[in-house]
Amino acid sequence: MTRVQGTRFEHRKKKRMNTVLNVAIGLVVVLIIVFAAQIFLGSSDTEDVALEIDEESEESVEIESESEPAPETDETTEAPEEAPDEDALEEDEDEEGTEDDDLEPAEDGEWEPVGTNQSGDFSHDFTRGGTNWNEMERALRYATGLGEDMITWRLENGGPTSVIGTVSAPDQQTSPYQVRLEWVDGQGWQPVSKEQLSNNPYRRG
Known part of the structure; x- marks a missing residue:
């Protein structure tokens, strides 16, 4: 059990x-x-x-x-500035140098230098139509009161820094003016004396 x-x-x-x-x-x-x-x-x-x-x-x-708005794009473009023409600037300077409007008439012997566009050391330059030639003619017109139709009979060396010019009006060719100019550094040609000749030694006939 x-x-x-x-x-x-x-x-x-x-x-x-x-x-x-x-x-x-x-x-x-x-x-x-x-x-x-x-x-x-x-x-x-x-x-x-x-x-x-x-x-x-x-x-x-x-x-x-x-x-979001789409970014605005400026599609306008400025025209590039044109570079100034150097020849045009030179012509403008020459024209300024030959204008007589800014030269007020003065009594004989009280003339001022006519200004210049030339720089550097002075040297005689009788190249017709050159800068120095144009400035000499400007001084001659200033001293004589003649206009753009002035006849230049002769421009000659009158010394280290001077020239002598013989000029006349078209209708007064037999009695020209003889003017002495002196160079002033930085200021240009200055008339210093003026004489009217009784005859023109440079006119033929």
Whole structure:
């Protein structure tokens, strides 16, 4: 009897252990399923949220790009400034040097230098039509009161810094003026004396 009771007790004990183990395994399986469901469902929710955020950001970018005004471009271009013509400037200077409008008539012996566009050391230059020639004729017109139609009969060296010019009006060729000019550095030719000749030694016929 004792053996039979012991065997039954052990058999019941094993059944109880099996039951406990089965319950424990069932609980573990249930927990695994719950956790798995949470993981998968949670990840899908997270992905949905991420997709919604991306869509909202794209929409906001599109709205901003539509609302931003396009940068204005100035299509007007200024014409490039043309460089001044050096030849024209030289001509203007020569014309300024030959204009007599700014020279007021003066009494004999009270003349002033007529101005100059020349620079550097002085040297006699009798090139007809050159700057020095034009300035000498300007000084002669200033001293004599003659106009642009003045006839220049002769311009000759009168000393280291002086010249002598013989000029007349077209209708007074037989009684020209003889004028002495002196060079003043930086100021040009200055008439210093004037004499009207009774005859013209340079006129033929």
